[in-house]
Amino acid sequence: MAKTNIKIEGVPYQVEEGLTILEAAKACGYEIPSLCAFNHGECSKGSCRVCLVEATGARGLVASCVYPVNEGIEISISSPAAVAARRASVELLLSNHSMMCQQCDKNEYCELLHVARATGARENMFRGTHTPTTYDDLTPAVVRDTSKCILCGRCVERCKSAHGKGVLGFENRGFNTIVAPAENRSFDKSPCILCGQCVSVCPTGALMEKSEIDKIDQAKKQGKHLIVQAAPAVRSALGEEFGMKIGTPVTGKMVAALRRLGFNKVYDTNFAADLTIMEEATELLGRIKNGGKLPMITSCSPGWINYAEINNGDLLEHLSTCKSPHEMFGAIAKTYYAETNGIDPKDIFVVSVMPCTAKKGEKEREQLKTNDIPDVDAVITTRELGKLIKRSGINFTKLPDEEFDQDLLGDYTGAAVIFGVTGGVMEAALRTAYYSLTGKEHDLVKFEQVRGFDGIKEASLDIDGTVINVAVAHGMKYAQVLLDDIRAGKSKYHFIEIMGCPGGCIAGGGQPYVKSCFLPNEDDDILDTYKEKRAAALYSEDQRQTVRQSHNNAQIQKLYKEYLGEPNSHKAHEILHTSYKARDAFRD
Numbered sequence: 205m206a207k208t209n210i211k212i213e214g215v216p217y218q219v220e221e222g223l224t225i226l227e228a229a230k231a232c233g234y235e236i237p238s239l240c241a242f243n244h245g246e247c248s249k250g251s252c253r254v255c256l257v258e259a260t261g262a263r264g265l266v267a268s269c270v271y272p273v274n275e276g277i278e279i280s281i282s283s284p285a286a287v288a289a290r291r292a293s294v295e296l297l298l299s300n301h302s303m304m305c306q307q308c309d310k311n312e313y314c315e316l317l318h319v320a321r322a323t324g325a326r327e328n329m330f331r332g333t334h335t336p337t338t339y340d341d342l343t344p345a346v347v348r349d350t351s352k353c354i355l356c357g358r359c360v361e362r363c364k365s366a367h368g369k370g371v372l373g374f375e376n377r378g379f380n381t382i383v384a385p386a387e388n389r390s391f392d393k394s395p396c397i398l399c400g401q402c403v404s405v406c407p408t409g410a411l412m413e414k415s416e417i418d419k420i421d422q423a424k425k426q427g428k429h430l431i432v433q434a435a436p437a438v439r440s441a442l443g444e445e446f447g448m449k450i451g452t453p454v455t456g457k458m459v460a461a462l463r464r465l466g467f468n469k470v471y472d473t474n475f476a477a478d479l480t481i482m483e484e485a486t487e488l489l490g491r492i493k494n495g496g497k498l499p500m501i502t503s504c505s506p507g508w509i510n511y512a513e514i515n516n517g518d519l520l521e522h523l524s525t526c527k528s529p530h531e532m533f534g535a536i537a538k539t540y541y542a543e544t545n546g547i548d549p550k551d552i553f554v555v556s557v558m559p560c561t562a563k564k565g566e567k568e569r570e571q572l573k574t575n576d577i578p579d580v581d582a583v584i585t586t587r588e589l590g591k592l593i594k595r596s597g598i599n600f601t602k603l604p605d606e607e608f609d610q611d612l613l614g615d616y617t618g619a620a621v622i623f624g625v626t627g628g629v630m631e632a633a634l635r636t637a638y639y640s641l642t643g644k645e646h647d648l649v650k651f652e653q654v655r656g657f658d659g660i661k662e663a664s665l666d667i668d669g670t671v672i673n674v675a676v677a678h679g680m681k682y683a684q685v686l687l688d689d690i691r692a693g694k695s696k697y698h699f700i701e702i703m704g705c706p707g708g709c710i711a712g713g714g715q716p717y718v719k720s721c722f723l724p725n726e727d728d729d730i731l732d733t734y735k736e737k738r739a740a741a742l743y744s745e746d747q748r749q750t751v752r753q754s755h756n757n758a759q760i761q762k763l764y765k766e767y768l769g770e771p772n773s774h775k776a777h778e779i780l781h782t783s784y785k786a787r788d789a790f791r792d
């Protein structure tokens with residue numbers, strides 16, 4: 205890579221050619237305040253003017269996030285003019301801001317407050333009329349409060365890259381500009397799939413998940429039997445809420461914390477992930493054998509299900525009818541577990557800790573009830589669990605490692621753990637499909653072709669003469685490519701895994717914020733590598749498990765023997781399967 209000679213505050217440096225001043229300065233050990241710039245160019249439009257510096261050859265101050273370095277450029281970050289201009293930019297933003305910091309859930313991770321501190325900005329320097337604002341909390345998952353929006357556009361870019369079609373945009377003009385779905389609609393009357401990707405990049409509290417912590421407090425007061433389950437991706441990221449390095453697995457401490465939060469039972473959603481594989485692999489082989497609708501597509505990701513119902517209503521027969529793992533868990537908790545323990549299912553309150561905001565919406569679906577009782581009662585994100593632990597005065601990093609409750613719904617295998625990363629459901633299903641067709645375990649266990657972060661991955665498996673072609677897509681932009689092929693009759697696949705969020709659940713919209721300004725102990729490339737690090741935490745847990753195939757989960761075998769009969773039985777269908785319906789995003 206060619207090098208460029210630059211000077212910062214008179215000190216000479218050599219940096220890679222083509223960097224912006226912001227990137228070059230970071231490489232040389234300086235931190236220029238910035239807001240709208242994010243993730244190496246995602247939405248670096250130079251709109252917020254928080255990153256102004258002086259540079260030779262430029263007329264006046266330049267936005268360092270978009271201005272490239274050139275040979276011999278001399279940069280000043282600390283000149284009085286640059287310092288004053290950055291402070292004025294932030295003060296302008298604050299002057300049109302609601303400044304309800306104490307009540308704002310973003311407080312601890314607010315980048316606007318961070319740059320206000322870094323620039324010495326004061327809130328009341330400019331007074332005047334505020335832009336008219338909108339508060340949209342009509343969905344169960346995502347809340348939009350434009351009184352806290354700084355119009356940086358990160359959410360618009362992220363929604364476009366993750367969702368593909370892009371739900372958010374700038375509405376109105378000039379002083380009245382706000383960020384909203386088209387025609388200023390509320391999220392519930394838009395094609396929003398509730399994935400929360402916009403929430404994970406918003407620098408302020410303008411986009412947040414809808415908190416359900418109060419529901420847990422309420423259930424405790426009512427004396428409910430509280431069962432909590434945690435999804436695999438949560439343990440790969442929860443430590444980040446407590447300053448631990450990205451990719452640190454914290455399963456044991458998470459269990460210890462959940463116990464200290466007063467849950468009667470602490471279980472792992474992985475039990476139900478194994479159950480999902482039993483049902484889904486059986487469904488797939490049944491469709492292949494009996495000429496059913498192919499390719500069959502996974503149904504674990506509620507962001508994807510929303511997208512399918514809104515945008516691809518003609519393809520819903522391709523979806524597996526399996527409920528997602530946490531919904532299966534809730535359904536089993538309120539039937540098998542309730543009957544075995546003699547508890548009225550109405551007295552059981554199931555909380556899911558999820559990396560996902562869309563699961564908050566999923567649990568409200570009419571089709572996800574068993575005997576008219578919702579399978580899951582509350583969903584909190586990894587971030588909300590972090591808040592709950594801090595609120596309760598628990599010193600997370602000092603907790604001992606504890607085990608999940610082992611009775612009845614406690615066993616899980618390595619196959620279940622990798623559900624949290626793109627390709628994981630596919631790999632887990634192939635391990636069991638191979639066994640179902642051959643009666644033998646596959647030698648490799650690992651199916652490398654479906655690992656990694658390519659937008660679309662594919663593989664072919666010859667199982668005793670039955671060839672199974674599979675594909676994996678994550679993020680709706682890539683999923684739509686596979687769906688268009690199915691619609692055109694060109695798809696060669698038998699089985700497709702689709703996850704709503706790019707990277708899968710490890711990078712779900714409810715996971716801890718990955719913002720370099722709050723991660724001083726991480727490597728500089730963390731925004732490029734955090735998904736790999738979280739994924740590695742899950743793959744290593746799979747590797748450590750002695751049992752790595754869902755069909756070898758002893759408690760799952762017992763559940764079928766004593767309660768469900770066999771996979772895809774009538775009873776299994778009643779409790780563990782669901783249905784879908786095409787929706788008009790602008791009405792339903």
Ligand code: SF4
Binds near residue numbers: 309310311315
């Ligand atoms: S977004 Fe930040 S600055 Fe605005 S109210 Fe929330 S914490 Fe305060």
Ligand code: SF4
Binds near residue numbers: 367372
């Ligand atoms: S929740 Fe997802 S689909 Fe909805 S606006 Fe945000 S990024 Fe777009």
Ligand code: SF4
Binds near residue numbers: 356358360
């Ligand atoms: S909602 Fe958040 S991410 Fe979107 S423009 Fe406003 S401040 Fe930026």
Ligand code: FES
Binds near residue numbers: 253270
């Ligand atoms: S960070 Fe450079 S203009 Fe916003």
